Amino acid sequence: MAIDTMEQKLRPPEIPLKPYPPKVITLASGEKMVVREAKREEVGALLGTIYPLIGVPADFYDIVAVRMYSEILGWYRHRVANEFVLVGAIDGEIAGIVTSRHVTPKLGMSLHTLTIKRGLRVGAQLFAAKMEHHLDILGEEEVYIVAESPNGFKRWMIEYELEDRSPQFPEVRHELGGVPTYVLTRSLWEAVRDVKCTGTRPVSDTDLKASAKLSMPREYPQIPGFKR
Amino acid sequence: MSRVGVVGIGHTKFGNLSQYDLGDVMAYAATDALKDAGFLERRKEIDQVIVGNMASGLFCHQSAVASSVISKMDMEPVPAELVENGPASGASAIKIGYMAVASGMADIVLVIGGEVMRKVTGWTGTEYVATMLHPEAEYDMGLTLPGFGGMFTRMYMEKYGLTERDLALLAVKNHANGAKNKYAHIQAECTIEAIADGPEANVVNTYVAEPLRMYSTCPVSDGAAALLLVNMDSPKAKLFSKKPVRIAGIASATDTHCVHNRKDPLKLEAVRIAAEKAYAMAGLSPKDISFAELHDAFSILELAISEEVGFFERGKSFLAVRKGETAIDGRLPINTSGGLKSKGHPVGATGTSQAVELVRQLRGEAEQGRQVADPKYGMAVNFGGFGNNVVAMIFAKD
Known part of the structure; x- marks a missing residue:
């Protein structure tokens, strides 16, 4: 597709990223969640999934949803460099989404984790997959991470025992503003990988096919009474 | 002594109710119980309200919740007192x-048990619950209840051959029941x-306090449940719409x-x-019990309690679980109800x-x-501390 000159000037320079190999995780319920990279053409299902949560203040879903919405829109419309989006889908229905960005060959910038299906550690699995992509697939040495909710702080900062680099502000600063910056280093990752990160590869053709077409959640535990 | 029966039951959904005031949560369950008994309009005729609560001062920064509930329900001047006995507060009430x-x-007593724990984070809540431990010998050493649960489980495993898979079987059984409990x-x-068995189980069912995993540990929950008790030998027993379920032993x-x-x-x-005292009071023995609710804050406790109350020989209960003897059709x-593991543990x-579950069954x-199927006697064991304050109840369908 031809891209006009002005649009070319507006787009960020991109570094080609290695693809994230899909995996499948059997959740406690017995449901199989395929974790894979989202494709650009799936933006409609992704944004449609996020949109209803913009109005949910509990657990800071509103902030996470509105920021993730803009991140995915920016990714789709080429306004963010080297972003990747991973999605967790159960029978194709989106259970959670994570966004992140490759900054340099040594540094990753974790953006957001949004869980729709609650109580099955979907968010924890997707966050771990995101770190796996940064450190094991893309080969970065560390990832900057912030939390915007108490749940996030517990899951990431405490459970991963992340390194607190906030005293080094403003030299060390996450892109999401002046919030305290924590870091997952390679050595920290290697200490927790086996108990945090799982999944089976390769994914069977049946499971891949089931997740090939993403669908928006029919219900949201965060929005009682919501029906799509 | 007069015979005592339950003529009304009420229950909130357990879960995250942290946006609600504790008194409102308790009043919801109590109102439900009074409606069930057909006694809501006559609630000021209740002689006494007893409230069970463990730590509203810590979790909600609120004290004197018993009188608070009376006002919430427009029940003045009915007397109300609080009973605190750790996680056994409800049964003690x-x-x-x-x-x-x-x-x-x-003649008529309304009993309400309630807790709102999720106004604070999970780890703060765990720390608050740990205040029931010995202040110098246990709490100050960093012990928590999951820590005790883990150590107890390890000892039991080493002595009797229990496996982590056996604990997972308990979770599967209890979640199957809880999935159907509104x-x-x-x-x-x-x-x-x-x-337990799959390649991802180690992460999906992560350790909480090794060897206890997430699916061997109850969630932190909010909620309340209430019962209306009546003197079955009093003319007032005829005031209620439901036939009493008798408290045979407590x-x-x-x-x-x-x-x-x-x-x-x-x-x-x-x-x-x-349990022995409750059996003696009821004139029953373990073999008379049709079903039981046992305090599985950690799955190991379901096993250990089931042995102590005489359902199984010591060290053999998990073998019965393997055979499905404690499943809903066992x-x-x-x-x-799903137990504390699935139903929750406010x-x-x-x-x-x-x-309430005994009465419903x-x-x-x-x-x-x-x-x-056709139960005659139900038993419940409510376990506080790490077993230092325990209440056993036997209810009968007469």
Whole structure:
């Protein structure tokens, strides 16, 4: 597709990223969640999934949803460099989404984790997959991470025992503003990988096919009474 | 002593109710119980309200919740008192209510158990619950209840050959029941493949306090449950729309505060003694019990308690679980509500919630798929501390 000159000037320079190999995780319920990279053409299902949560203040879903919405829109419309989006889908229905960005060959910038299906550690699995992509697939040495909710702080900062680099502000600063910056280093990752990160590869053709077409959640535990 | 029966039951859904005031949560369950008994309009005729709650001062920064509930329900001047006995507060409240009615001091008593724990984070809540441990010998050493649960489980494993898979089987059984219970916090089944056998189980069912994993540990929950007790030998017993379910036996016992002062930490003496007293009071034995609600804050406790109350030989209960004997269609269904593991564990509410489940089962009102076939006697054990304050209850369908 031809891209006009002005649009070319507006787009960020991109570094080609290695693809994230899909995996499948059997959740406690017995449901199989395929974790894979989202494709650009799936933006409609992704944004449609996020949109209803913009109005949910509990657990800071509103902030996470509105920021993730803009991140995915920016990714789709080429306004963010080297972003990747991973999605967790159960029978194709989106259970959670994570966004992140490759900054340099040594540094990753974790953006957001949004869980729709609650109580099955979907968010924890997707966050771990995101770190796996940064450190094991893309080969970065560390990832900057912030939390915007108490749940996030517990899951990431405490459970991963992340390194607190906030005293080094403003030299060390996450892109999401002046919030305290924590870091997952390679050595920290290697200490927790086996108990945090799982999944089976390769994914069977049946499971891949089931997740090939993403669908928006029919219900949201965060929005009682919501029906799509 | 007068006979005491339950003529009304009420229950909130367990889960995250942190946006609500504790008094409102309790009032919801109490109103439900009064409606069930057909006594809501006459609630000022109640002689006494007993409230069970463990730690509203810590979790909600609120004290004197008993009188607060009276005002919430427009029940002044009915007297109301609080009973605090750790996570056994709910059943202790029932016991005090029972004593009031049986002694003739009151004819109609409303018992409410409730707790809102999720106004604070999970780890803060765990720390608050740990304040029931010995302040110098245990709490100050960093012990928590999951820590005790983990150590107890390890000892049991080494002595009797229990495996982590056996604990997972308990979770599968209890979640199957909880998935059908409209009041349960986690209304979702889990599979043995996902939480024990499959390649991802180690992460999906992560350790909480090794060897206890997430699916061997109850969630932190909010909620309340209530019961209306009546003197069955009083003319007032005829005022209610429901036939009473009789409290056939109720007793409590206390063990050493420090677990290390026990000769054998695997022996839960307070459970055994409370159960023996309840059986004696009811004129029953373990073989008469149709089903039971046992305090599985950690799955190991379901096993250990089931042995102490005489359902199984010591060290053999997990073999019965393997055979499905404690499943809903087994010879002795245990934790038909989903137990604390699936239904949830708002500490002050748990004993009253167990009692509500006994009544629902004995009335034949449990949901399809988790109703025990023609039960005669239900037993519940509410366990506080690490076994240092325990209440056993036996309810009868007369």
